[in-house]
Amino acid sequence: MKKMFSIIIIIILTTLSCGAPEDQEPQIKKEITDVPPHDMVFIPGGYFTMGSDTDDESPRHKVWVDPFFMDKFEVTNHQYKEFIEATGHPKPPFFNDSDLNKSDQPVVGVSYYDAASYAKWAGKRLPTEAEWERAARGGLKGKYFPWGDKPVASRCNYAPKGSKEADGYEYTAPVGKFPSNNYGLYDMAGNVWEWCQDFYDAEYYKISPVKNPLGPDSGYTRVLRGGSWLSINPKYLKCSSRLELKPFVQDRYYGFRCAKTP
Incomplete structure (x- = not known):
């Protein structure tokens, strides 16, 4: 039978x-x-309008990004400590600063090279500038911020009108303390500026390819996105806002999160 x-x-x-x-x-x-690794979010591929009509964010242009995974949170001190212990990588500045070194706060004082080294160790990579903006927008079309068109202190950790405590945190906030965007990503505005893998060029958008742009082939500075806990002007929190920085710079405002190709 x-x-x-x-x-x-x-x-x-x-x-x-x-x-x-x-x-x-x-x-x-x-x-x-489509099943994301632990603490990562699947970002669907598709077209979106990248940039804005101002400064180095112009011109607005249509971009296609393939599907990818993005860290749900910024890399924390706890995660970075595991990397240091496993590899012997040097501790960043401020790693012993009691205002910034809680285990669930985002690691700061990391250079582009530090961030890229961690990402490689973790089996990931830094996101491209296009991927970062695609992820930050959360599927919203034509909005300035990850949640809408107006800056809201209760939505992210920044310093409106110079008050570092207006949102409840004087320094970096523990990751995930503010609402996520529509893709389920946290702190895509404020908390720490996040390193991207692209070289910076103020004119790059004028010649950017439509599909999966990787940024210029060379340069002296790299791109960061998202604004930080010390950003007074909310324009730095916009999904399209860009910051250029020499890749070896380490300071209290700079951190990162990782991406991964499916």
């Missing part, structure tokens, strides 16, 4: 397999691919 039952099951599975549409297998593979 058991043998006959097994034969029936095999016949049923074979029949289902033969009758399945041609695109079923790729769809299954896609669903498996």
